[in-house]
Amino acid sequence: MARYKVDITGLNTNNIKVLKSSETLELFKKYQNGDLNAKEQLVNGNLKLVLSILKRFNNSKYNLDDLFQVGVIGLIKAIDNFDLSYNLKLSTYACPLILGEIKRYIRDNTSVRVSRSIKDLAYQILKCKEDYISEKGLEPTNAEIAKILDIEEYKISYALDSLKEPMSIFEPIYNDGGDTIYLLDQLADKKEKNKDRDMIISMNRAIQKLKERERNILMERFLVGKTQMEIADRLGISQAQVSRIEKSAMNNIRRLIK
Numbered sequence: 656m657a658r659y660k661v662d663i664t665g666l667n668t669n670n671i672k673v674l675k676s677s678e679t680l681e682l683f684k685k686y687q688n689g690d691l692n693a694k695e696q697l698v699n700g701n702l703k704l705v706l707s708i709l710k711r712f713n714n715s716k717y718n719l720d721d722l723f724q725v726g727v728i729g730l731i732k733a734i735d736n737f738d739l740s741y742n743l744k745l746s747t748y749a750c751p752l753i754l755g756e757i758k759r760y761i762r763d764n765t766s767v768r769v770s771r772s773i774k775d776l777a778y779q780i781l782k783c784k785e786d787y788i789s790e791k792g793l794e795p796t797n798a799e800i801a802k803i804l805d806i807e808e809y810k811i812s813y814a815l816d817s818l819k820e821p822m823s824i825f826e827p828i829y830n831d832g833g834d835t836i837y838l839l840d841q842l843a844d845k846k847e848k849n850k851d852r853d854m855i856i857s858m859n860r861a862i863q864k865l866k867e868r869e870r871n872i873l874m875e876r877f878l879v880g881k882t883q884m885e886i887a888d889r890l891g892i893s894q895a896q897v898s899r900i901e902k903s904a905m906n907n908i909r910r911l912i913k
Contacts, residue, residue: 674700676744683739697734697745698727704746705730708753722757729756777814779804861911869904876901 674682679700685693705726712722733749741748762774783803787795801808862870875881883901887894 671702671706672700673703679745680739683737686734687739694734698731701730701734701745701749702727704749705753708750708757712757717761722760725760726753726757729753732756773814773817776806776810777817780811780814857912861908864911865904865907869900869907872897872900873904873908 674697679697682693682697682700686697705723708726709719709722712719729752730749733745733752737743737745737748758778762771780800783800784795787793787799787803795803797808797811800811862873865873872886875886876883883894883897887897890897
């Protein structure tokens with residue numbers, strides 16, 4: 656079906672040749688005797704292995720062209736190291752290498768750099784979960800995973816968090832048809848107090864001229880450090896209303912201290 660199709664720039668995926676087992680075997684014999692053209696045919700004849708793995712990344716934010724090239728590197732490594740004496744299908748051997756190459760690329764190209772040892776632990780945890788579910792038919796608890804891997808339980812959540820993508824503080828999280836609420840609005844303000852005495856005096860004078868509700872909300876947000884949701888719960892209004900009042904108060908302050 657069309658929704659499962661993987662589109663790669665410059666490649667007509669419908670015309671990719673798929674090698675028969677007998678053709679693959681013959682080409683491997685030629686390649687192992689030094690025929691580099693046979694290697695190229697092996698790569699081109701198994702590109703659909705890469706495409707089949709890319710389907711699971713079709714809706715991700717990663718560029719499929721880049722992932723395809725990385726997957727082909729995994730395929731080439733598989734062809735270079737494949738041993739005919741084990742009587743395995745190339746696909747059986749190659750698919751884990753292709754997937755591993757793609758996952759390694761994704762892991763090493765995230766926006767926030769995280770220690771490789773932490774990410775390696777995260778993948779061990781995921782593998783442990785898969786094996787546990789496959790064997791027992793239910794998901795293990797963190798305590799069970801910690802026991803199996805012989806690690807402290809707190810490290811599990813810490814390691815798995817390393818696989819999450821960072822989110823911008825300006826990411827919109829709610830819109831009721833009016834003002835958009837951003838992630839920034841959900842965060843308590845933990846910054847130190849302003850050291851500029853003149854600015855503090857000017858700000859204090861401006862704040863005293865605000866309406867009482869505006870003044871109280873700003874105090875709770877930026878002095879007490881409450882989130883908009885906490886303030887909304889206390890006042891019995893929506894978070895969107897708190898956001899609008901806060902923005903109105905900030906605009907009034909800017910106008911008053913000019």
